[in-house]
Amino acid sequence: MDAVLAILSGAFIGSVLGFVGAGGAMTSVPILLYVFHFTPTQATTAALAIVLLAALSGAIPKMRTHEVLYREAFSIWGIGLVTNIGGAALSKHLPNSIITTGFALILIFAGFATRRGPIKVEDEKRMTVGVLIAISLVIGAMTGVFGVGGGFLAIPVLVLFYNTPQNKAAGTSLLIISINSMTSFLGHHGVWHEVKWGIPVGIGAVAIVVSMVASHNTKHVPVALLRRSFTYLLFALAIFTLAKTWIFHS
Numbered sequence: 001m002d003a004v005l006a007i008l009s010g011a012f013i014g015s016v017l018g019f020v021g022a023g024g025a026m027t028s029v030p031i032l033l034y035v036f037h038f039t040p041t042q043a044t045t046a047a048l049a050i051v052l053l054a055a056l057s058g059a060i061p062k063m064r065t066h067e068v069l070y071r072e073a074f075s076i077w078g079i080g081l082v083t084n085i086g087g088a089a090l091s092k093h094l095p096n097s098i099i100t101t102g103f104a105l106i107l108i109f110a111g112f113a114t115r116r117g118p119i120k121v122e123d124e125k126r127m128t129v130g131v132l133i134a135i136s137l138v139i140g141a142m143t144g145v146f147g148v149g150g151g152f153l154a155i156p157v158l159v160l161f162y163n164t165p166q167n168k169a170a171g172t173s174l175l176i177i178s179i180n181s182m183t184s185f186l187g188h189h190g191v192w193h194e195v196k197w198g199i200p201v202g203i204g205a206v207a208i209v210v211s212m213v214a215s216h217n218t219k220h221v222p223v224a225l226l227r228r229s230f231t232y233l234l235f236a237l238a239i240f241t242l243a244k245t246w247i248f249h250s
Contacts, residue, residue, distance in 0.1 A: 010206025018214025024051035040099040044147030045188040046200040052181035054207035058215040062171025073175040080140025087144020088187025100245045107238035110152035149177030
């Protein structure tokens with residue numbers, strides 16, 4: 001039964017990453033918590049490994065079609081190293097309720113962030129230094145503490161404020177998620193021995209294949225429908241996570 005659930009989970013996570021360009025960790029963590037009964041620390045650590053592999057497999061097709069902004073991606077990763085590594089060290093000392101509550105709040109914020117309006121048809125611009133630093137530090141902290149890659153924050157900024165085409169924003173987001181997740185996963189090395197890796201490996205393997213297929217076919221799926229569906233999913237996961245943490249916890 002675990003094998004079947006792992007396959008279904010991997011297909012779902014890979015679809016989200018490939019089509020949306022974000023949200024892999026935001027769907028991986030609840031699945032590991034409530035379907036496979038991992039602890040919050042184990043779930044965030046395992047989710048980083050899953051999302052690292054799936055996001056990278058989704059980013060590769062975008063790289064081949066030149067739909068990745070390398071300057072922005074590596075700058076966000078480099079500047080956010082301090083908060084990423086610091087957050088990973090801090091997460092080991094936080095109560096489970098704080099981790100799950102913070103994660104739920106991120107889901108809510110991400111839901112509102114994805115409810116963006118229509119894209120203005122203007123010339124594409126580069127991200128300013130101040131915005132770049134601020135986003136980098138926030139994304140680094142979220143990845144380190146909660147195992148979230150931060151693509152949901154990078155995509156709206158690129159699309160709304162810098163007129164980046166949706167496909168290029170998604171490709172850039174996938175690269176950011178990949179390298180941020182790799183860094184934070186290494187920062188969680190003290191928890192590796194606590195994780196039963198068979199389930200995350202199975203989920204990750206399926207997610208890789210599905211993410212690559214989905215990433216190749218994003219142009220054939222309505223962006224508005226994807227965005228709306230993803231928003232509702234995030235709100236539902238947030239409500240469920242808060243309820244499990246504070247109302248139905250045992």
